[in-house]
Structures are given as structure tokens and as C-alpha cells.
Amino acid sequence: xxxxxxPEGVKRCSFKVFCLWLLVILGVIGWGVLGGFMVLWKGLxxxxxxxxxxxxxxxxxxxxxxxxxxxxxxxxxxTYVIGKKELKDIINLAVVVGFICYTGAQIVLLLEIxxxxxxxxxxxxxxxxxxLTEVIFCxxxxxxxxxxxxxxxxxxxxxxxxVPEFHYFSHNLHEIMVVxxxxxxxxxxxxxxxxxxxxxxMFARPFAFRAGFFIWPWTFFLFVASAIASGPALTILVCKMxxxxxxxxxxxxxxxxxxxxxxxxxxxxxxxxxxxxxxxWATQTAPKMGMSFTEFFQGPYGMxxxxxxxxxxxxxxxxxxxxxxxxxxxxxxxxxxxxxCTGIVINRFVFTIQNLALPVLPFEELQIYVPTWTExxxxxxxxxxxxxxxxxxxxxxxxxxxxxxxxxxx
Amino acid sequence: xxxxxxxxVRYGMVIDVDKCTGCxxxxxxxxxxxxxxxxxxxxxxxxxxxxxxxxYLDNGKPYPEHRKAYMPRPCQHCDSSHHPYPYPPCTxxxxxxxxxRDEETGLVNHIxxxxxxxxxxxxxxxxxxxxxxxWDPKWPEPMEEMLTPDVSTRMRGVVEKCTMxxxxxxxxxNLAFMEGRRELEEGxxxxxxxxxxxxKAMTFGNLLDSHSEVAKLAxxxxxxxxxxxxxxxxxxxYLSSQDWIRKLADNVL
Numbered sequence: 001x002x003x004x005x006x007p008e009g010v011k012r013c014s015f016k017v018f019c020l021w022l023l024v025i026l027g028v029i030g031w032g033v034l035g036g037f038m039v040l041w042k043g044l045x046x047x048x049x050x051x052x053x054x055x056x057x058x059x060x061x062x063x064x065x066x067x068x069x070x071x072x073x074x075x076x077x078x079t080y081v082i083g084k085k086e087l088k089d090i091i092n093l094a095v096v097v098g099f100i101c102y103t104g105a106q107i108v109l110l111l112e113i114x115x116x117x118x119x120x121x122x123x124x125x126x127x128x129x130x131x132l133t134e135v136i137f138c139x140x141x142x143x144x145x146x147x148x149x150x151x152x153x154x155x156x157x158x159x160x161x162x163v164p165e166f167h168y169f170s171h172n173l174h175e176i177m178v179v180x181x182x183x184x185x186x187x188x189x190x191x192x193x194x195x196x197x198x199x200x201x202m203f204a205r206p207f208a209f210r211a212g213f214f215i216w217p218w219t220f221f222l223f224v225a226s227a228i229a230s231g232p233a234l235t236i237l238v239c240k241m242x243x244x245x246x247x248x249x250x251x252x253x254x255x256x257x258x259x260x261x262x263x264x265x266x267x268x269x270x271x272x273x274x275x276x277x278x279x280x281w282a283t284q285t286a287p288k289m290g291m292s293f294t295e296f297f298q299g300p301y302g303m304x305x306x307x308x309x310x311x312x313x314x315x316x317x318x319x320x321x322x323x324x325x326x327x328x329x330x331x332x333x334x335x336x337x338x339x340x341c342t343g344i345v346i347n348r349f350v351f352t353i354q355n356l357a358l359p360v361l362p363f364e365e366l367q368i369y370v371p372t373w374t375e376x377x378x379x380x381x382x383x384x385x386x387x388x389x390x391x392x393x394x395x396x397x398x399x400x401x402x403x404x405x406x407x408x409x410x
Numbered sequence: 411x412x413x414x415x416x417x418x419v420r421y422g423m424v425i426d427v428d429k430c431t432g433c434x435x436x437x438x439x440x441x442x443x444x445x446x447x448x449x450x451x452x453x454x455x456x457x458x459x460x461x462x463x464x465x466y467l468d469n470g471k472p473y474p475e476h477r478k479a480y481m482p483r484p485c486q487h488c489d490s491s492h493h494p495y496p497y498p499p500c501t502x503x504x505x506x507x508x509x510x511r512d513e514e515t516g517l518v519n520h521i522x523x524x525x526x527x528x529x530x531x532x533x534x535x536x537x538x539x540x541x542x543x544x545w546d547p548k549w550p551e552p553m554e555e556m557l558t559p560d561v562s563t564r565m566r567g568v569v570e571k572c573t574m575x576x577x578x579x580x581x582x583x584n585l586a587f588m589e590g591r592r593e594l595e596e597g598x599x600x601x602x603x604x605x606x607x608x609x610k611a612m613t614f615g616n617l618l619d620s621h622s623e624v625a626k627l628a629x630x631x632x633x634x635x636x637x638x639x640x641x642x643x644x645x646x647x648y649l650s651s652q653d654w655i656r657k658l659a660d661n662v663l
Contacts, residue, residue: 045545054532112528115525118525119526126507203499361536361636
């Protein structure tokens with residue numbers, strides 16, 4: 001029924017099956033919208049947040065989503081600025097995933113702040129000292145860049161491409177894509193860093209505070225490094241998932257292999273500095289604030305989180321990704337990427353939740369945070385929104401330039 | 411003391427923990443003076459707004475060594491000024507400049523109509539001095555009649571905290587101006603909590619005025635501040651002769 005919209009020379013599932021799939025996704029999105037509506041209508045009191053946990057699931061999810069969305073800018077950087085041509089197979093997917101991540105994060109942010117209508121105030125009353133001001137600016141600008149990078153793909157839809165103005169516009173945008181890739185790299189570097197800086201500058205919170213270089217705490221650089229180490233891993237996972245669902249090879253293996261190698265090296269690079277930072281924080285920074293390292297791990301937020309983040313989800317995937325034979329094994333590659341991404345999610349979780357759970361005043365107790373359904377629903381809803389955009393993009397847009405070549409129709 | 415001293419004024423407080431009986435008159439006076447909202451069910455203390463919270467402390471020992479104390483905790487109006495964070499931990503992080511330390515007085519103020527409710531300042535403050543409006547305020551009839559006209563109420567979705575009754579400072583300055591004076595005399599500007607304390611445990615004034623009672627008490631050998639190692643330089647000093655209380659004021663390895 002919608003065959004006129006499907007790219008030429010490729011097969012897609014029947015419209016009926018696709019509609020059924022969309023119904024499922026829309027159901028989940030509906031649940032998310034309901035949760036979001038409750039928050040906007042009744043207020044944030046319907047969440048599990050309180051005066052001990054000013055930040056909770058929304059912020060953890062935002063940070064994790066944005067970190068994992070770094071695959072967009074980094075793949076763009078490798079493709080257009082460094083010139084790795086094999087990544088042209090996968091760059092469109094990376095851009096769509098990035099677009100989903102950033103727009104999804106901003107949907108959650110709308111619910112997170114107590115006064116969503118005042119969200120633009122940071123542009124009118126910016127605090128030049130605040131990392132959050134920088135985050136708001138750069139995330140907004142980078143979403144615009146991602147939109148500009150997504151538009152040519154949309155305009156390449158079979159029917160839209162027939163309109164000469166759209167065709168020339170998208171063609172010309174492609175020609176100057178390196179400008180957007182470079183701009184995106186610059187913006188993304190700073191906001192990924194500022195998201196780390198959000199925590200590192202909290203000099204009244206010993207768990208989060210770090211020494212640094214000039215005005216930038218070490219968490220600034222660590223968050224950038226962890227984002228570029230895990231973003232490409234998510235791109236690989238999404239690609240594998242789309243290939244699995246469609247039962248086709250959509251990109252050349254060399255693109256995946258290159259991303260896997262890059263992720264492995266970046267993860268190793270990140271872990272070296274993360275271990276150094278953790279050691280310095282444990283032996284120097286925290287003791288100067290009167291805290292011992294073991295005091296930071298209490299109750300459910302125990303040492304196991306650190307072992308999980310840096311060991312199981314850090315060193316282990318790094319080893320797998322550094323060994324060429326292991327990278328070429330699809331199962332090991334997927335395991336390594338899943339662990340890599342999980343490690344980054346744990347990292348964002350500990351800086352948000354564990355940081356706020358810990359008492360700073362000696363006579364206070366550990367707090368426990370339990371999110372409510374009004375926090376889970378929009379978060380999961382955003383993932384479903386991602387599935388929706390991805391499904392529509394895969395079905396109607398030429399997301400994979402080599403799809404026809406790799407899957408000839410007899 | 412730190413911060414910008416050029417104005418010669420740094421308002422602060424000294425609270426004598428040995429005198430405090432835990433009656434909470436200060437907390438109630440603050441709530442009333444500043445139109446702090448409340449709900450019918452206040453059992454969830456993590457959602458209650460208590461600009462001046464009174465901590466309960468005990469030494470953890472059984473009878474007959476058991477000792478307890480009460481420690482009123484307003485906003486500490488941190489005077490931190492160390493490189494590269496020459497601001498209080500909360501004002502430094504606000505993305506919209508809705509909270510700011512007035513360097514003329516040393517008071518950390520807030521602008522409720524500018525606050526976007528991101529709660530970054532709440533996360534940054536380790537004294538839990540900041541509170542979020544999880545609900546819209548609702549005063550049962552006819553309690554709206556007793557709202558202080560000088561203090562704006564805050565709607566749902568914004569952060570609020572102790573202002574050291576800055577509206578009283580403004581009123582005192584206006585009265586002094588009408589009398590042809592620019593300088594305030596000691597006792598002309600006093601927050602509601604200090605005024606209400608029946609045990610006279612709280613002293614307020616200009617910490618930079620060496621003749622003031624508060625400046626003398628702040629220099630007492632029994633004076634201490636909360637979490638000094640964090641370099642927040644709070645302007646709320648506490649007095650106690652009890653070692654166990656002083657030990658609870660900061661983390662020690």
C-alpha cells in the first residue's frame with residue numbers, strides 16, 4: 001500500500017505487519033505520554049524525587065542517552081573530517097540515532113524542570129559560570145545541527161526526491177556536510193564535557209567533586225572520553241539490531257570493524273584516565289574533604305557498582321574490542337558493545353543518584369531513591385519514540401547506501 | 411571570613427547550641443514570616459519546606475552518657491571565594507542567575523519568578539538548605555489574611571530557601587533613610603528566627619563589625635561551622651562547649 005514511499009530496489013515487510021509494529025510502539029509511547037501528562041498536570045510530586053534527590057531517573061536517562069548519542073558526532077567526525085569512507089555505509093544511521101537521542105533527551109528535560117515554560121530563560125539570563133548554561137546552549141545548537149544532517153536523508157525519500165527543489169537542496173547540503181560535521185564535533189565536545197562538569201564543580205559534594213585543569217574539573221574530560229567510547233558502540237548495536245530484524249546485511253563489515261576498533265581504543269584510553277582519576281580522588285581529593293573512599297559505597301550503592309562500571313563493563317569489553325579476532329566475532333562484539341554501553345549508563349547513574357544518596361553532614365543517613373511509574377513511563381516512551389523514528393526512517397528512507405548492493409533482488 | 415569585604419558588611423549569625431532547647435519557635439517564626447507553604451499531611455519530611463530546619467543530634471551513647479542537642483540550620487549563606495569557585499556552591503551552578511550572592515551584604519538571595527526549577531542548586535548544596543515547591547501553595551481560609559505582604563509567595567516548580575529575612579533589611583534601610591541615615595545600627599535588622607528565640611540562643615549582625623556581638627561570638631574558641639573542609643565558608647557559626655557536638659560538624663578521617 002505504501003510501496004511508492006519505499007526506496008527503489010529494496011524489500012520491506014508488508015504494510016499490515018508494519019502497522020501492527022507501529023501500534024505496539026505507539027502503545028508504549030502512549031504510556032509515556034500519559035506519565036508525562038501526569039507530571040505536567042499534577043506536578044513533580046508524582047515522581048520519586050524529593051529534596052534529597054533533586055536529580056533522579058530523568059537526569060540519569062538524559063545523561064546516558066546523550067552520552068550514547070555521541071556516536072552521531074564522532075562517526076560524522078571520522079567520516080567527513082578524517083575521511084574514513086567505509087563509514088559512509090553507517091553514517092546515516094548514526095545521524096538518525098543521534099537525532100533520536102538528543103530530541104528524546106529534550107522531551108524528558110521538559111518534564112524534569114519544574115517550570116518547563118521558563119526553559120528558555122537560560123538564553124535570556126545565562127550564568128556564564130554555570131556548566132548547565134553551557135549544556136543548554138550547546139545541546140540546543142547541536143540538535144539544530146543534527147536536524148540539518150537528518151534533513152537530506154528525509155528529502156531523499158523516493159517521492160520527496162522527485163521535487164527538484166528538494167533534490168537540489170539535499171544534494172547541496174550533502175556537499176557541505178563536512179561543515180556540519182565539524183560544527184557538530186565542536187559543539188558535542190563541549191556539551192559532553194559540560195555534562196561531566198555539572199558534577200565535577202560541586203565542591204560541596206565530595207563524591208562528585210574533582211580537581212581539574214583551570215575551570216574544567218577532570219569529569220569534564222572523562223565524560224567526553226566515555227561518550228565517544230560508547231557512542232559508536234550503540235551505533236554498532238543499533239545496526240546489528242536493524243540487520244537482525246530485517247534479516248539482511250545493510251552495511252559492509254569493514255564499517256562495523258572500524259567502529260569496533262575505534263571504540264576499543266577509545267574505551268581503553270578512557271579507562272586509563274578514569275582509573276587515574278579514581279585513584280587521585282580516592283587518595284587526595286576526598287580525604288582533603290574529610291571523606292574516606294569506602295564511605296562512598298553504602299547500602300545498595302555499594303562497591304559492586306564501581307566493580308561493575310570499571311571492571312565488568314569497562315576492562316572486559318575493552319579487552320574484547322582490542323583483540324582483532326574477538327572484534328570479528330559477532331557474538332563477542334555484541335556482548336562487548338552491550339557491556340560498554342551499560343558501563344556508561346552505570347557511570348551516569350552513580351554520579352547522579354549515588355552522589356545525592358550519600359550523606360555529607362556526619363549525622364545524616366544514606367537516602368534511597370525509588371522512581372515512580374511517571375518517571376519510568378516517559379523514559380521508556382522516549383526509547384519507543386526512538387524505535388518509531390528508526391522504523392519509519394528504515395522503511396521509507398535510503399538509510400543504508402549499500403543495501404541494494406548487498407541484497408540484490410532477483 | 412572571605413568574599414568581597416569592600417562594603418564592610420557581611421551579615422551572619424551565631425547560634426549557641428548549648429542554649430538551644432529545640433522548641434522550634436525559630437522554625438515556626440520563619441515559616442510565618444516568609445509565607446512558607448505547608449500541606450495538610452507533612453509526614454514526608456523530604457517534601458516539607460523548612461527554611462530553618464532544626465537538626466536533632468545525639469552522641470550515640472546509652473544512658474547515663476547519652477546526650478542530645480538541637481542545631482537550627484538556616485541557609486548558611488556561604489561566603490566561599492576560593493579559586494576557581496569564588497561563589498557559593500549553589501549560585502555558581504544556577505543556569506539562569508535566579509540565585510546570587512549580594513556582595514554588598516553577603517546574603518545569598520533568590521528570584522522565584524526567574525527560577526526554572528532545574529534543582530541543580532539543591533543538588534549542589536550539602537546542607538540541604540534549599541527546598542523545591544513540589545505542590546502549589548494553598549493556605550486554608552482565612553490564613554491568607556496573615557501572609558506577610560513584603561514576601562512574595564512561590565508557585566509550584568521553583569526552588570526557595572532562607573533569605574535571612576532580606577525584606578526586613580530592606581524595611582530597616584528604608585526607615586533609616588527616612589531618618590537621614592545610610593548605615594544601620596545593630597539590632598535594626600534582625601531576622602524573624604533570631605527575634606523569636608526564647609532562649610536567646612541566636613545572635614545576628616554584621617560579622618565584619620568588630621564591635622558587634624555576633625563578630626565577638628564568632629571569634630570565640632567554642633565557635634565552629636558546619637563542613638568547614640568543603641571550603642564553603644558558611645556565615646552561620648555555632649557555639650558549643652561539648653566536644654561531641656563539634657565533632658559532628660565536619661567529616662574527619
